[in-house]
Amino acid sequence: xxxxxxxxxxxxxxxxxxxxxxxxxxxxxxxxxxxxxxxxxxxxxxxxxxxxxxxxxxxxxxxxxxxxxxxxxxxxxxxxxxxxxxxxxxxxxxxxxxxxxxxxxxxxxxxxxxxxxxxxxxxxxxxxxxxxxxxxxxxxxxxxxxxxxxxxxxxxxxxxxxxxxxxxxxxxxxxxxxxxxxxxxxxxxxxxxxxxxxxxxxxxxxxxxxxxxxxxxxxxxxxxxxxxxxxxxxxxxxxxxxxxxxxxxxxxxxxxxxxxxxxxxxxxxxxxxxxxxxxxxxxxxxxxxxxxxxxxxxxxxxxxxxxxxxxxxxxxxxxxxxxxxxxxxxxxxxxxxxxxxxxxxxxxxxxxxxxxxxxxxxxxxxxxxxxxxxxxxxxxxxxxxxxxxxxxxxxxxxxxxxxxxxxxxxxxxxxxxxxxxxxxxxxxxxxxxxxxxxxxxxxxxxxxxxxxxxxxxxxxxxxxxxxxxxxxxxxxxxxxxxxxxxxxxxxxxxxxxxxxxxxxxxxxxxxxxxxxxxxxxxxxxxxxxxxxxxxxxxxxxxxxxxxxxxxxxxxxxxxxxxxxxxxxxxxxxxxxxxxxxxxxxxxxxxxxxxxxxxxxxxxxxxxxxxxxxxxxxxxxxxxxxxxxxxxxxxxxxxxxxxxxxxxxxxxxxxxxxxxxxxxxxxxxxxxxxxxxxxxxxxxxxxxxxxxxxxxxxxxxxxxxxxxxxxxxxxxxxxxxxxxxxxxxxxxxxxxxxxxxxxxxxxxxxxxxxxxx
Ligand code: BGC
Numbered sequence: 001x002x003x004x005x006x007x008x009x010x011x012x013x014x015x016x017x018x019x020x021x022x023x024x025x026x027x028x029x030x031x032x033x034x035x036x037x038x039x040x041x042x043x044x045x046x047x048x049x050x051x052x053x054x055x056x057x058x059x060x061x062x063x064x065x066x067x068x069x070x071x072x073x074x075x076x077x078x079x080x081x082x083x084x085x086x087x088x089x090x091x092x093x094x095x096x097x098x099x100x101x102x103x104x105x106x107x108x109x110x111x112x113x114x115x116x117x118x119x120x121x122x123x124x125x126x127x128x129x130x131x132x133x134x135x136x137x138x139x140x141x142x143x144x145x146x147x148x149x150x151x152x153x154x155x156x157x158x159x160x161x162x163x164x165x166x167x168x169x170x171x172x173x174x175x176x177x178x179x180x181x182x183x184x185x186x187x188x189x190x191x192x193x194x195x196x197x198x199x200x201x202x203x204x205x206x207x208x209x210x211x212x213x214x215x216x217x218x219x220x221x222x223x224x225x226x227x228x229x230x231x232x233x234x235x236x237x238x239x240x241x242x243x244x245x246x247x248x249x250x251x252x253x254x255x256x257x258x259x260x261x262x263x264x265x266x267x268x269x270x271x272x273x274x275x276x277x278x279x280x281x282x283x284x285x286x287x288x289x290x291x292x293x294x295x296x297x298x299x300x301x302x303x304x305x306x307x308x309x310x311x312x313x314x315x316x317x318x319x320x321x322x323x324x325x326x327x328x329x330x331x332x333x334x335x336x337x338x339x340x341x342x343x344x345x346x347x348x349x350x351x352x353x354x355x356x357x358x359x360x361x362x363x364x365x366x367x368x369x370x371x372x373x374x375x376x377x378x379x380x381x382x383x384x385x386x387x388x389x390x391x392x393x394x395x396x397x398x399x400x401x402x403x404x405x406x407x408x409x410x411x412x413x414x415x416x417x418x419x420x421x422x423x424x425x426x427x428x429x430x431x432x433x434x435x436x437x438x439x440x441x442x443x444x445x446x447x448x449x450x451x452x453x454x455x456x457x458x459x460x461x462x463x464x465x466x467x468x469x470x471x472x473x474x475x476x477x478x479x480x481x482x483x484x485x486x487x488x489x490x491x492x493x494x495x496x497x498x499x500x501x502x503x504x505x506x507x508x509x510x511x512x513x514x515x516x517x518x519x520x521x522x523x524x525x526x527x528x529x530x531x532x533x534x535x536x537x538x539x540x541x542x543x544x545x546x547x548x549x550x551x552x553x554x555x556x557x558x559x560x561x562x563x564x565x566x567x568x569x570x571x572x573x574x575x576x577x578x579x580x581x582x583x584x585x586x587x588x589x590x591x592x593x594x595x596x597x598x599x600x601x602x603x604x605x606x607x608x609x610x611x612x613x614x615x616x617x618x619x620x621x622x623x624x625x626x627x628x629x630x631x632x633x634x635x636x637x638x639x640x641x642x643x644x645x646x647x648x649x650x651x652x653x654x655x656x657x658x659x660x661x662x663x664x665x666x667x668x669x670x671x672x673x674x675x676x677x678x679x680x681x682x683x684x685x686x687x688x689x690x691x692x693x694x695x696x697x698x699x700x701x702x703x704x705x706x707x708x709x710x711x712x713x714x715x716x717x718x719x720x721x722x723x724x725x726x727x728x729x730x731x732x733x734x735x736x737x738x739x740x741x742x743x744x745x746x747x748x749x750x751x752x753x754x755x756x
Contacts, residue, residue, distance in 0.1 A: 004376055007130065007249075008447055009295050013245055016307050016679065017554055020375070021286065023325065023343060023347070024396040025100070026351065027339055027342045027343060027346060030095065030342060030378065031335065031338060031339065031342070033095060034095065034338070035325070036321060036331075036334070037068070037069075038068050038093075038095060038097075038323070038621060039319065039334055039335070039338045040316060040317055040320050040321060040334065041067075041068045041069040041070060041071065042071035042097065042341050043308060043309050043310055043316045043317070043320070043334075043337055043338065043341065044064070044071055044309075044310055044314065044316055044317045045070070045072050045074065045278060045309050045310060045312065045639045046060075046061055046070050046072050046073055046141065046312065046314065047061075047073065047074060047075065047101075047104070047281070047311075047312050048061060048073040048074055048075050048076035049060060049075065055084075056084040056085045056088070057084060057088065057740070061073060061085070062084075062085065062088055063174070065085055065089050065092075065093075065099065066089075066092040066093065067093075067606055068093040068094065068095075068097075070089075070099060071097075071099065071100060071145070071319055072099045072100030072101060072102060072309075073085065073099060073100075073101065073102070074101065074103055074104075074146075074148070074311075075102070075103050075104060075421055076101065076103075076143075077103075077142065077422050078142060078143070078363075079141075079142050079143045079358050079359065079360045079363040080360065081143075082143030082144075082358055083360075084099075086099055086101075086143075086354050086355060086358060089354070092231065092683070097342070097345070098345060098350040098351065098354035100145060100146050100344065100345060100348075100350075101143055101144050101145055101146065102145075102146040102147065102148060102199070103139060103144045103146070103147060103148070103421055103422070104142070104147070104148045104149070104419050104421050105135050105136075105139045105147040105148075105149060105418070105421070105422065106149045106262065106419040106420075106421075107119060107131070107135070107137070107149075107420070107562060108131065108134070108135050108137055108376065108416075108420070108422075108423075108562055109139045109142070109144075109367060109422045110138060110367050110368040110422055110423065110424055110427070110563070111134060111367070111369075111372040111373055111376050111562075111563055111564075112366050112376065112415075112417075112420050112423050112428075112562035112563040113131040113134075113135070113139060114379065114380050114383040114417075114562050115164045115165065115417040115418060115419075115559050115560045115562075116150070116151060116164070116165050116167060116177075116371055116502075117163060117164050117165070117166060117167065117168055117540065117559055117584065117585065118378070118380070118383035118384075118417075118558075118559030118560065118561060118562075118581075119131060119167075119170050120166075120167035120174075120177050120584040121168075121195075121384075121385055121559065121581040121582060121584055121635075122379060122382040122580075122581055122700075123173070123581075123584075124379075124382055125176055125177070125179075125180040125699055126180075127378075127379045127382060128180040128181060128184065129180040129183050129184040130184065130375060130379070131184065131376070131379055132149075132150075132180065132181045132182075132183070132184025132185045133184040133185075133187070134372050134375060134376075135147070135149075135184070135185070135469070136184065136185045136186075136187070136194055136195060136196045137366060137372075138366060138367045138368070138372065139196060140194045140195070140196050140420075141359065141363045141366040141367055141369065142363045142422070143357050143363075144196060144357065145195060145196050145350070145356075145528045146197045146199060146242075146344075146348075147185055147196055147197070147199065148199045148201060149181060149185070149198060149199065149430040149552060150178055150181035150182065150198065150201075150236065150244060151165040151166050151200075152166055152167065152174055152175075152177070152178045152201075152232035152233060152235075152236060153165075153201075153202055153205070153207030153208075153229075153232075153247075154166070154168075154170075154171060154174055154198055154207050154208070154228060154232065155168065155169060155207035155208075155585070155592055156169050156207070156208070156210040156595040156596070156597040157208075157595035157652040158212070158513055158541040158542035158543070158588070159211065159212025159213070159541075160207060160209055160212040160213075160214065160512065160541075161205070161214060161418075161503070161504045161505050161506065161509050161540065161541065162207070162214065162504075162505060162508075162586065163207070163504070163512065163540065163541040163542070164418050164504040164505050164507055164540030164541055164559075165418065165419060165506075166207060167232070167270070168533060168583075168584030168585040168632075169584065169586065169597040169598070169599070169632065170599065170632065170694075171227070171228050171229070171231040171232060171597075171694075171724070172694065172695045173584055173695055173698070174231065174232035174513050175231045175234070175235035176235070177232070178200065178232040178233070178235040178236045178239070178320070178572045179235050179239040180239070180569055181198065182198045182200070182239040182240065182241045183239060184235050184391070185197070185198040186198055186239075186240065186241070186242065186272070188480055189340075189347075190242070190347050190348055190349070191349065193349075193356045193357055193362075194366075194515070195436065196243050196348075196357075197242035197243060197344060197347075197348060198236070198239070198242060198243070199242070199243040199245050199278065200233055200236035200237070200241045200243075200244050201244065201245035201247070201255060202245055202246065202247035202248065202256075202280055202713040203233050203244050203245065203246050203247055203256065203262065203263075203267070203277075204225065204230065204233060204247060204251055204256060204262055204427075205220065205225065205229050205247065205249060205251055205256075206247035206248065206249050206256075207229070208220060208229065208249075209249060212509050212510075212594070212595070214251065214507050214508070214509050214591075215248050215507075216249065217249060217250055218249045218250070219250075219252070219253075219495075220252065222727060223688065223723055223725065223727070225251075225456070226723035226727055227722055227723050228599070230266075232543045234271055234535070237267070237272070237273045238271075238627050239274060242275045242276075242344055242347065243275045243276050243278055243344065244267065244273065244275065244277050244278075245277075245278050245280055245311075246259075246262075246263060246278075246279055246280060246283065246412050247280060247281050248283055248286065250290060253291070254755075255283065255287050255290050255292055256279070256283075257279045257284060257287065257288070257298075257301075257305065257307055258287060258292065258293075258298065258302050258304075258305045258307075259305055259306040260304060260306060261480040262305075263305045263306030263307060264305065264306040267306065268306065274343075275340065275342075275344065276308040276309060276337070276340035276344055277306055277309070277340075278307075278308065278309040278310075278311050278339050278342075279302065279307055279309065279310055279311045279313065280311060281311050281312045281620070282311070282312045282313050283302075283311070283313065284298045284299055284302050284310055284313035284315040284316070284693060285298070285315055286313075287301065287302075287543075292636070295300055295313065295315040295318065295319060296315075296319045296322070296323070296670075298315060299315045299316050299319040299320055299323060300319070300323045300328045300329055302316075302504050302697070303316070303320065303323075303329050303333055303334070303692075304313075304329065304333065306376050306662045307337075308336075308337035308340050308341060309341060312529070312716060318442065322335060322425035337405075343645070352626070356562075356710050360695065363711045368424075368427065368563075370491065373564055374468045376562055376563060376564045377564035377568045377571070378565050378568075378577075380558075380561035380562055380564050380568035381431040381563055381568040381571045381572050381577040382577075382580060382581060382674075383559060383581045384556055384557065384558045384559075384561070384562065384568070384569070384572050384579050384581050385556070385557040385579070385582060385583055385634075385635040386555075386556055386557075386572075386579040386581075386637065386638075387537075387546055387549065387552070387555040387556070387557055387587075387630055387634075387635070387636070388553070388554055388555045389554045389636055389638075390553040390554065391532075391553060392638075393532045393534060393554040394534060394554045394556070394572075394573055394575070394638065395490055395491070395492075395572075395573060395574055395575025395638060396534070396573050396575075397574075398438065398439045398440075398442045398443050398574055399442055399443050399491075400443055400490075400491035400492070401443065401444045401445075401489060401491050402435065402439070402443055402444065402445045402446070402490060402492055402493075403446050403448070403483075403486050403487040403490035403492070403493045404432055404435060404445055404446065404447045404448075404452055404493070404494045404496060404645070405447070405448055405450035405451075405483045405486070405487065405494070405495050405496070405498060405522060406449070406451065406494075406496035406519070406522065406527060406536075407449060407450075407451055407452055407453045407464075407470075407500070408431060408432070408497060408498065408500075408536070409428045409431050409432055409447050409449065409494075409496040409605065410431070410432045410449070411464070411470055412425045412426065412428040412566075413425040413464070413465060413467060413501070414431050414464055414465075414470075414500055414501040414538070414560075415428050415430070415431075415501070415560065415561065415562065415563065415564060415565040415566065416560065416562055417505075417540060417559070417560025417561075418501060418502065418504055418505025418506070418508070418560070419505055420501075422563075423563065427563070428563045428564075428566070429564075429565075429566030431496050431566050431569055431570075432445065432447045432566075434565070434568075434569055434570040435494070435566075435570050435573075437567065437570065437572070438570035438574050438576075446486050447486075448479075448482045448483040448485075448486040448487075449472050449479055449480050449482075449483070450482070450483030450495075450525075450526075451476065451479050451480065451483075451497075451519050451521065452471055452518060453499070453500045453516060453519070454516045455476055455516075455517065455518040457473075458469065458624055460500075462502060462503075463499065463502055463503045464501060465502050465576060468633070470564070476518055476521060479522070480521060480522055480525045483522060483525065483526070484525055484526075484529070485712075487526060487529050487531065488529070491531070491532075492530060492531060492532045492533075493526045493529070493531050493532070493533045493534070494534045495522070495523055495526055495533055495534065495535050495536065495552075496536045497519045497522070497523070497535065498515065498519075498536075498537045498539045499536070499538055499539050499540055499541075500538075501540075502559055503540065504539070504540020504541050505540060508540075511591070512544075512591055513542070513544040513588070513591055513594070514543070514544040514545070514546075514547070514591065515543070515544075515548065517544070518586060523551075523552065524537065527551055527552065532553055532554070533552050533553060533554070534553075534554040534555075534556065534573065535552045535554065535555045535556070536556050536558055536569060537556065537557045537558065538558055538560060539557060539560075540559065540560060540561060541588045542585040542588060544586070544587075544588055544589065544590060544629075545587065545590045545629065546590065546629055547630055549630075551639070556572065556579065557583075558580075567645065578671055578672065578673040578674070579635070579636070579637060579638065580637060580673065580674035580675070580676065580700070581635050582633050582634060582635035582676045582743065583630060583632055583633060583634050583635060583743075584632065584633075585632065586598055586630075586632045587628060587629045587630040587631075587634075588622065588629060589627070589629040590624050590625075592621065592623075592624060593621075593626060593628075596628060597629055597632070598628070598632035598633070598692075598693065598744040599632075599691040599693060599694050599695070600691060600692060601689045601690070601691055601692070602689060602691075602692050603619040605617060605618050606619055607619055607620035607626060609627070610627075611625035611626075611627060622740075625738070631743050631744045631745040632695075632743070632744040633676070633678050633695070633742070633743035633744040633745075634742075634744075634745070635676070637669075637671075637673040637674070637675065638669070638671050638673065639667055639668075639669030639670065639671040639672070639673040639705065640667070640668045640669040640694070641665055641667055641673070641675045641703070641742060642668045643663055643664070643666070643677075643740065643741055643748065644663070644664045644666065645662075645663065645664045646661070646662070646663045646740050646748040646750060647661070647662055647663075648660065648661045648662075648738065648750050649661075649662075650752065651750075651752045651753060652753050652755055653715065653752055653753070653754050653755065654677075654755050655731065655733075655754065655755065656717075657716075658714055658716045659752060660712050660713065660714050660715065661679060661712065661713045661715060661750065662710050662711065662712040662713075663710070663740040663748070664708055664710050664711075665679065665701065665703065665708065665709055665710075665711055666708040666709075667704060667706060667707050667708075668706075669703055669705060670705050672702065672703065672704045672705060673702070673703060674700055674701065674702050674703075675701055675703060676698055676699070676700050676741065676742075677698060677699050677701060677711040677742070678697075678698045678742065678743065679695070679696055679698065679713040679738065679739065679740050680694060680695055680696060680740075680747060681693070681694055681696045681715075681719055681720065681735075681736060681738055681739075681740040682694070682736070682737040682739070683722070683732070683735075683736055683737075684735055684736075685734050686722070686732050686734070687724055687725065687732060688725055690722060693739060693744060693747070695744070696713070696715075696719040697713040699711050711740075713738070713740070715738065715752075717731040717754070720732075720736055720754060731754060733753075733754050733755060733756045734753065734754060734756075735751055735752075735753055736751065736752055736753070736754055737749050737750070737751050738750055738751075738752065
């Protein structure tokens with residue numbers, strides 16, 4: 001470090017110490033004036049639901065706030081409403097402590113970015129940080145100072161609908177995404193009025209719900225937790241995340257909200273987290289249904305474990321005073337929780353100006369702006385993954401007749417995807433409009449629906465927000481006949497299908513991840529015309545597309561691209577943008593392979609690669625190919641990239657040294673394109689079985705036609721370490737393998753030795 005940097009760090013540290021001192025003084029003084037009831041009030045986080053439409057002052061929530069019985073609230077949209085509530089807190093309560101206003105700003109506010117699994121598929125951490133920054137700017141312009149994001153739960157089972165909200169199956173990528181989100185939301189230091197506090201969730205293991213069924217049990221070894229599930233939460237803590245949300249599930253049989261090992265030993269003592277812990281919605285009450293405790297005892301368990309704020313259970317406020325009087329909890333524990341919440345308010349600058357984030361003028365001018373939308377459009381196009389492009393069907397020419405079919409073709413409400421609390425779908429383009437705008441008068445675009453999401457009306461309505469207007473009741477045959485008629489003289493068919501926006505997300509577990517029958521019938525009918533068909537697959541998870549990958553010439557996986565999806569899909573399918581997204585989840589061939597992930601442990605009886613039928617006494621299936629359909633890290637481009645000359649600087653590395661692995665990547669096609677170059681590590685002889693490969697480095701590069709670039713991975717022991725049987729973070733001397741390539745399967749491998 002240069003002297004100037006050292007001096008700067010010293011002065012920053014000194015400044016931080018000064019600020020901390022000031023904050024502690026302020027909080028101490030405030031707490032010395034607070035009654036027990038006022039303290040417990042700060043630990044209560046009632047939902048904002050009852051005033052979404054009503055008058056804040058006369059709502060139940062308004063009454064709670066005026067009585068000093070709320071530390072904050074959440075999911076209220078609109079600066080006026082938020083201001084009215086803040087005014088109640090500041091002017092009507094004895095000490096005038098301001099409220100925190102939270103919201104699930106998961107992938108944007110009114111400018112909606114791709115759902116997080118799509119954002120992760122960009123592998124572009126700067127883009128994710130920018131998306132979070134814009135989300136923070138827009139949300140803060142409407143009074144929000146706290147977002148319940150990032151959701152970083154590792155998910156290996158796509159039946160779990162909340163895979164949509166996370167970064168996928170990989171801990172290394174998941175940690176990078178986690179850091180990017182936190183940096184984007186919190187900015188430099190929460191000083192500005194457009195930097196908001198992040199809340200990493202759902203701590204912990206929520207993505208490992210058994211059977212992919214939401215809210216279900218998660219159970220695994222501590223080694224699995226530390227090596228594969230914890231890294232993204234830890235990364236958020238290291239990035240300075242202000243708060244953390246505990247998960248609904250049990251960890252080692254104890255609900256996360258009451259799990260002291262999780263919330264105190266690991267989070268605070270091992271990782272040094274100094275923010276506050278909020279429960280998930282109603283989680284303290286749910287402990288009764290978990291078979292652990294009724295709300296009175298559950299409140300005690302939660303506080304003892306390290307929970308600071310109670311979301312929506314109303315359990316702390318009803319029970320903590322009595323628990324204190326009975327000696328079940330101590331004043332010190334209540335004080336610790338209150339202190340952490342007041343510190344967060346202080347750091348957000350709310351004591352200096354409770355209205356810091358509430359500015360009706362900013363709300364009018366800074367939300368859904370052209371520049372925010374342009375950014376969202378660019379990032380959405382970056383998130384799409386081209387899975388197949390036989391005969392270069394894509395990109396399409398802007399000419400002739402394009403027949404758009406499918407339930408996603410003409411719906412704006414389905415564009416944003418799950419958890420878009422502040423979205424205004426009426427402002428968003430449909431895919432049909434996007435395509436029409438892109439071709440202007442150079443080509444004709446027709447639309448016929450061809451099918452609903454599901455033939456069954458209940459399933460269909462559930463898939464798309466219970467919006468009856470979206471359903472066409474004419475029946476399968478009539479819909480397909482109409483689409484066939486429209487496709488008759490088309491040059492190309494674009495089939496926009498897959499999941500409705502509510503088929504993934506919370507409480508949207510699915511047991512069958514293939515395309516619903518009614519949509520498949522439409523696809524078959526379109527293929528029967530003999531015309532080129534492009535499938536645009538909307539999905540919030542890894543879907544099963546074995547049949548489609550065999551029969552449809554071009555497949556573009558677009559997740560849910562957010563408010564600008566219509567334009568972004570047009571950008572990619574007409575070739576104005578070259579696709580570059582890559583999968584962050586493995587796509588299975590069959591439902592029966594699930595859960596599936598690339599970084600699995602080797603078995604003692606591995607099956608030989610390739611599927612020539614069942615291999616007896618090997619780890620495979622009697623009746624199906626166990627290999628993924630499309631592997632983790634996979635994605636095509638309109639150009640081609642060649643990997644060559646993979647090399648390492650030395651075949652021996654000392655524990656405090658480093659070696660460099662380098663691969664040359666060349667754009668051998670005739671278009672400029674971005675490539676995501678991936679490096680993996682394998683530890684073939686360790687004290688515990690280690691994954692067959694683990695992502696340890698990646699880089700997104702842009703190459704012009706004919707251009708080559710060397711991409712390097714600087715290997716230090718950091719990339720070789722793992723949590724061993726005793727949970728020590730170690731790099732064990734011996735052989736290692738390093739691999740490089742365009743995805744987790746097409747890899748070149750070299751070996752080196754880590755010396756003692
Ligand atoms: C979800 C959380 C969310 C919370 C508040 C819960 O149902 O699990 O992810 O932040 O609601 O809306």
